[in-house]
Amino acid sequence: MNILLLAALSLSAICLAALNTSTGQSEPVSSSLTEHLSPLACNAFALSPEVRKRHFEKLGPALLKLTKSTRELPDGYEFELPADNKTYQLLTEWAFQERLCCPFFDIDLRFDREGGPLWLRLTGRPGTKEFVKEEFDLASSR
Numbered sequence: 001m002n003i004l005l006l007a008a009l010s011l012s013a014i015c016l017a018a019l020n021t022s023t024g025q026s027e028p029v030s031s032s033l034t035e036h037l038s039p040l041a042c043n044a045f046a047l048s049p050e051v052r053k054r055h056f057e058k059l060g061p062a063l064l065k066l067t068k069s070t071r072e073l074p075d076g077y078e079f080e081l082p083a084d085n086k087t088y089q090l091l092t093e094w095a096f097q098e099r100l101c102c103p104f105f106d107i108d109l110r111f112d113r114e115g116g117p118l119w120l121r122l123t124g125r126p127g128t129k130e131f132v133k134e135e136f137d138l139a140s141s142r
Contacts, residue, residue, distance in 0.1 A: 038103045040127045042135065046100045055101075059094040064136065066090075068117065076106075076123030077132050083111055083118040091120060104128060 044052050063079075066087055071078040081087050088109075095107050105128065108121040122132050 037125070040104055040125075040131050043101050047097055051097060052101075055094065055097045059090055059097070062090055063087075063094055063120075073121070073123060073129070075126075076121065076129045077136070079120045079122075081118045081120060083116065088118060091118065095120070102131075104131075 044056070047055055063081065066081050067079045068082070069080040071080075081091060091109060095109060098105060099107055104124050106121075106123045108119075108123075110119045110121065111117075112119065122128070
């Protein structure tokens with residue numbers, strides 16, 4: 001069985017090398033050529049009905065209420081939040097669910113040093129910034 005697996009892996013490597021040679025590439029075929037890009041739209045149905053209700057009716061509004069400031073970035077936004085345990089728990093629950101319904105987001109959570117604030121950064125490919133601005137109603141909150 002192990003010999004068959006090794007043979008299959010070797011054959012795959014040979015085929016990939018042949019493909020690269022035939023296309024004139026010295027590097028492996030880029031994954032971006034075969035990468036699937038999700039639409040810049042929220043798929044709320046990626047969440048179960050119970051999780052969806054909590055995500056959109058409780059977690060999101062609670063985090064928006066806790067937001068102390070917003071920074072505009074070239075490719076998205078960064079939100080300052082209190083660096084307490086309750087906020088962090090709300091934020092991590094929200095972020096885990098958000099990556100399911102909005103897989104195009106790059107989501108970063110960061111604590112600043114010396115007891116500084118907690119930051120949520122939402123960025124991504126072109127169009128993400130406009131999506132965040134509209135979905136989080138940032139135009140009216142400024």
